[in-house]
Amino acid sequence: MVGSVGNDGLMELGAAAGNGVGKGARPMEEQPPARREVVLGRNVHTASFAVKEPEADDDETGEREAAMASVLALYRRSLVERTKHHLGYPYNLDFDYGALSRLQHFSINNLGDPFIESNYGVHSRQFEVGVLDWFARLWELEKNEYWGYITNCGTEGNLHGILVGREVFPDGILYASLESHYSVFKAARMYRMECVKVDTLISGEIDCADFQRNLLLNRDKPAIINVNIGTTVKGAVDDLDMVIKTLEESGFKDRFYIHCDGALFGLMIPFVKKAPKVTFKKPIGSVSVSGHKFVGCPMPCGVQITRLEHINALSSNVEYLASRDATIMGSRNGHAPIFLWYTLNRKGYRGFQKEVQKCLRNAHYLKDRLREAGIGAMLNELSSTVVFERPKDEEFVRRWQLACEGSIAHVVVMPNVTIDKLDYFLNELAEKRAAWYDQDGMCQPPCIAGDVGQENCACILHKNNLGCFCKDWNV
């Protein structure tokens, strides 16, 4: 018996997995109208699986092994359920790495620089460099002009890109739109950089007029800019060409460094016909993208590509590794590169293109169906992130694992999100919603015009505008 890893623990796991709002969460009605407090998830401490000291006779009775196996089997069942009801995060949950399962027995570690072998032989640099080459080609940087590595997540990519920017321009100011990922502002704080938050348009894109105003207030210092290739909440793609033009027109020629945060969309945008190109032929310094998002991977990972010239200044040799230190982390997961290598080889550019098109098509379907049902919704032209009115019930939000901010929620349509799944979700939402909002008009859906524009809002004030859009359905 593994103590609290018994029935109680498992019941709590069920609860943790989405049945109800727990400690720390606060129903929306209680929130002050002026400044809404963030609704935090439940505190996990009470539901954890304690580690218990084995009894002396455990090896003989086999009881502990059996109890652990039972915890793991129930946990696996909850993962199946949670994977099925997932819509809110940009993770492709559809992958099959069965062919790689035998590698799990090895402690694979790419510590140090991907291009310089360390003395530790159990590594996967051959795969890592193959993957990096693929991405460098995608973003048009020559083999002998790029440097990069496979990171632990999108945040590490941003931390690295912004650090490179700061090392290139030590007194540079970091500019990032208000809708940038939180890791960008974390970087500014960690690195003790001056940081200017730039306004966004209603779409979520950076407002280049406000950007210019801020640049002109700080002419004396170089600019380090985080450009979002798909914002976290609205999937908005900052206009890279306009950002560069704004910099040049404001007198910053050769005094700027651009990091492109392409967490999800960095890998989708090359396959979207009308999209502006992310390429090192433009004066950008680095691009990062997540590996567990569009590609899909059991654990978070990411790809960071930058110009080699910047890295030579940044890095230092680490003798006992016989390698170089230019990464944020030290030891690095050697399994992630093999997962990525495997998927890239199987799908190729053509495979990704097909998947991107399917995602965009399904995202349009979702937005149209939401509007048809009288629910305010927005979909940026280049994105598969559908923003809509936040469901009233936190239980529903948790069940579908929707990411929420203020009065809006979003669904990110990933390759594993099928029309069937969307229909299942839409039907459940319509049914629940009928109960949330009564017919006599006493309880109304929230106005989301401030978040997505009047033309995308279906509240009582704006729903006539939305009416026109409903006609688009079936186009």
Place this chain on the structure above:
Amino acid sequence: MVGSVGNDGLMELGAAAGNGVGKGARPMEEQPPARREVVLGRNVHTASFAVKEPEADDDETGEREAAMASVLALYRRSLVERTKHHLGYPYNLDFDYGALSRLQHFSINNLGDPFIESNYGVHSRQFEVGVLDWFARLWELEKNEYWGYITNCGTEGNLHGILVGREVFPDGILYASLESHYSVFKAARMYRMECVKVDTLISGEIDCADFQRNLLLNRDKPAIINVNIGTTVKGAVDDLDMVIKTLEESGFKDRFYIHCDGALFGLMIPFVKKAPKVTFKKPIGSVSVSGHKFVGCPMPCGVQITRLEHINALSSNVEYLASRDATIMGSRNGHAPIFLWYTLNRKGYRGFQKEVQKCLRNAHYLKDRLREAGIGAMLNELSSTVVFERPKDEEFVRRWQLACEGSIAHVVVMPNVTIDKLDYFLNELAEKRAAWYDQDGMCQPPCIAGDVGQENCACILHKNNLGCFCKDWNV
């Protein structure tokens, strides 16, 4: 056919896996006597497995799948060989997570705070918190007084601990001994902190006299100290009590923050009888330890434990996660906590104690056998890291994946390093060494007295000292 992932690639993999000194490496004889250049590993770019666009008919012919399977099978074979000949890095390569293999199909992500559930349901916080509780108990911090998380590696733990220190004392100076891990100095650079490097004793421990001299030069600023619980190269354990005493005697009472870097030894020291205790009952701020080192794990990971009071100041809520941001990374590997949970439950305190004792015993065996063979060697009392004369041949260094610095190399005796393995290594070393150094005395082993002390050196000048030690053998 996957292009260069054919036979050539595989031959190169063989080469990369340790047969010979490649590009970038430089034999010792060529080194300038004054300042030795770091010997870097070979450049991997030429040996990588390229990702190739699939042919249109690949699905029908199955050729690509077959080529990939062949690459993976050969790669796996090289991992078996490399795992077998590994001695230099503190990784326990002996684990069996077969029971967890079915979880590899899930994208498990503990994004955000471990204690506050995010909306993403496919997580493993229940396991993570169980593991954290175990470590908090090990280091004697109450459940309601600690905060922590499972990191990607030891570096992330150091980055976090030092960041917490800086946020507690924004104008604090970072003190770290010269033999601290390179991530400590990377942190200082990243965080724009003033950093003072403190001398070490010959054992590798921090020299508290030099520490005090430096403190007295900087009385006006608080002190943030990195204390090594096992240095990377010599396995030296800084004297925590002496560090605290030095701080207090130098007038820094209540104006210091101590981070303990326990990468490898943080998990061994609690089980070594005579070792000084690492505990939060002493005025320390944080402890970090690696998970892939003593515990053993397929991918790097670590545990970071700190005082809750510090974190409340540092963190900020992230609404779209419904969680809190107090970690360095954003998305976090959810598999690592399950691996740790599994091993901790199976082994327990008693199991670790046995393994620690075995490692220390085997380390003594190695040191004694080396000395018996006339090879200079040192073993710190509390450590399983045996430091000895650097083998002359880089090929031998690569074959056994020894970590080297200057004229010394080390073997870290981990639970998977048996007496048989050590004998195999020792016999090979003795045989090779006879060829490296001729009997007529023209070519002599290097003097390592500067690294490990005269009493541990076996060079022509000092070998008479070592002679006395040889008598110890068989004790």
